[in-house]
Structure formats: C-alpha cells, structure tokens
Amino acid sequence: MTDAVMLFAAGFGTRMGALTxxxxxxxxxVAGKPLIEHAMCFVRDVAPARIVANAHYKADQIVSHFAxxxxxxxxxxxxILDTGGGLKAALPLLDAEVVFTMNTDAVWDGPNPLTLLKAAWTNDMQALLLCVPQARTIGHTGKGDIDIVDGGRAVWGTETIYTGVQIIRSDIVSDTPENVFSLKSVWENLETKGQLKAVTYPGRWCDVGRPEGVTLAEAMLRDADV
Incomplete structure (x- = not known):
C-alpha cells in the first residue's frame, strides 16, 4: 500500500481575491491554522514515509512553511505544471508505485479521508477517487462531477463532488508523454475503459476556494465541536 502523499499547493488562488x-x-x-495544515493533520495520521508538496505562486512561503x-x-x-504535470515531476521523490494525492483547499468534518481510501483500495485498481454527495458539501458552487455506479465504478455525472483526494498508480502518470497536463485527462482515459473507481465520503466537506469559504469552514468546524 502507498507510503507517499502528494500535496497540491501550487495554484494561484485567484478566486480568493485579496486573501492571496x-x-x-x-x-x-482557517480556524487558527493555515489551510494546508488541515490537510497535514490527516497526512500525519496515516504516517507516510514520504510527503511532497508542489509550489509555484509565492513559492518561497511554502518552502519556508515546511523548512x-x-x-x-x-x-x-x-x-506551473497543472495537477498531472506536478505529480509527474514529483514521482522521483515520492518513490512509490501507488500514491495519495490531496488538494489543500478544503476542510473536513468526519473521518480521515486518506484512511477511508486506503481501506477501499485493492491491487487491481488504477485510480480511486473520494467523492462526497452534494447534500454534504459546503461552499461548493456548480454541479457535481461523478456518478458512482456498479458498486464503485466512476462515470462523469452530477451526483457527487470530487473532494480533491485520491489514490493513483504512478505508472499511468509517468507514462503520460506531456509534462504539463491535468489529472483529469488521465481519469478520462480510465473512465472510458471502465477503470476509474470512486468511494463516498460519509462526513462533510467544505470547499475553501472563495473568500466566503473561510467563514463557512470555520462555522462547520465550530458546529462539529458542539
């Protein structure tokens, strides 16, 4: 099972306006600690051997944070290399056949998303996405991304939202000839073959992609502590 986690932290955050x-x-x-540390709490809990983060916009601050x-x-x-290119560039440091990837712009109320994925992963899988039903999302705008059918096969749809956390095999990323590409292009190829899998997150997930998401996330966390 994977001993490596990739944290995506290179985005420009343009939707956050003055905050970025x-x-x-x-x-x-958010609630007294940087957004990325909300992700790191889950990462530390699964104790991976290797953790890699990418950085681009104001990268020196990310470097200093983890010094x-x-x-x-x-x-x-x-x-900037986009999600697929960023992961591909990080693979030598991750040094694992199977890796977790995690976005760093969400806050969670519920069990560790990495632990849930790890429990659901089987060796015949190529990529396993963690999704949440729209009714349990906070701060998300727009429609869903994924329908989960046939006991776990993921197809494009509207029923659930991709949470930004997955397990994926390294070789299907390293074999991509481009150096700048989105992971969605990898998923599209797997979805066409019926090889894209997904599981549902049982808790609440707050998208902190806009300024109002900070307030919503803090309210969700306060409510969870009551």
Missing part, C-alpha cells in the same frame, strides 16, 4: 495578494492559498488561515520538516517541496518554475 500577500500569500499563497494554502497558507490562508525543517520531512515535507519536500518542489518549486515549479518558470511555469
């Missing part, structure tokens, strides 16, 4: 004028989105404080820790930071320069 002086810092990258993963370092925006003195076991988290390795890859600075994407001069160009």
């Amino acid at each position: 004028q002086d810092r990258p989105k993963p370092l925006i404080p 003195g820790t076991d988290v390795k930071v890859i600075v994407e320069s001069p160009d």
Whole structure:
C-alpha cells in the first residue's frame, strides 16, 4: 500500500481575491491554522514515509512553511505544471508505485479521508477517487462531477463532488508523454475503459476556494465541536 502523499499547493488562488495578494492559498488561515495544515493533520495520521508538496505562486512561503520538516517541496518554475504535470515531476521523490494525492483547499468534518481510501483500495485498481454527495458539501458552487455506479465504478455525472483526494498508480502518470497536463485527462482515459473507481465520503466537506469559504469552514468546524 502507498507510503507517499502528494500535496497540491501550487495554484494561484485567484478566486480568493485579496486573501492571496500577500500569500499563497494554502497558507490562508482557517480556524487558527493555515489551510494546508488541515490537510497535514490527516497526512500525519496515516504516517507516510514520504510527503511532497508542489509550489509555484509565492513559492518561497511554502518552502519556508515546511523548512525543517520531512515535507519536500518542489518549486515549479518558470511555469506551473497543472495537477498531472506536478505529480509527474514529483514521482522521483515520492518513490512509490501507488500514491495519495490531496488538494489543500478544503476542510473536513468526519473521518480521515486518506484512511477511508486506503481501506477501499485493492491491487487491481488504477485510480480511486473520494467523492462526497452534494447534500454534504459546503461552499461548493456548480454541479457535481461523478456518478458512482456498479458498486464503485466512476462515470462523469452530477451526483457527487470530487473532494480533491485520491489514490493513483504512478505508472499511468509517468507514462503520460506531456509534462504539463491535468489529472483529469488521465481519469478520462480510465473512465472510458471502465477503470476509474470512486468511494463516498460519509462526513462533510467544505470547499475553501472563495473568500466566503473561510467563514463557512470555520462555522462547520465550530458546529462539529458542539
């Protein structure tokens, strides 16, 4: 099973407006700690051997944040590589046949999403996405992404939202000839073959992609503590 986690922290955070004028989105404080540390709580809980984060916008701040820790930071320069390209560039450091990937712009109320994926993963899988029904999302705008059919096969649809957390085999990323690409292109190929899988998250998930998401996430966490 995977001993490596990739944290996506390279985005520009343009939808956050003034909140990202002086810092990258993963370092925006939510309930007293940076967004990325909400993800790190789950990562530390599964105790992976290797943790890698990418950085691009105001990358020096991400580098400084993890200075003195076991988290390795890859600075994407001069160009940002998108999710697929970012993961491909990080594979030598991740050094695993199967890896977790995790976005750093969400807050969770419920069990560890990485633990849930790990329990659901089987060796015949190529990629396993963690999704949440729209009724348990907070701060998300727009329709869903995925329908889960046939006991776990993922197809494009509207019933659930992709949470930004998955397990994926490294070789299907490393074999992609491009160096700048979205992971969605990898998923599209798997979905066409019936090889894209997904499971449902039982808790609540707050998308902190816009300024109002900070307030919503903090309210969700306060409610969870009651």
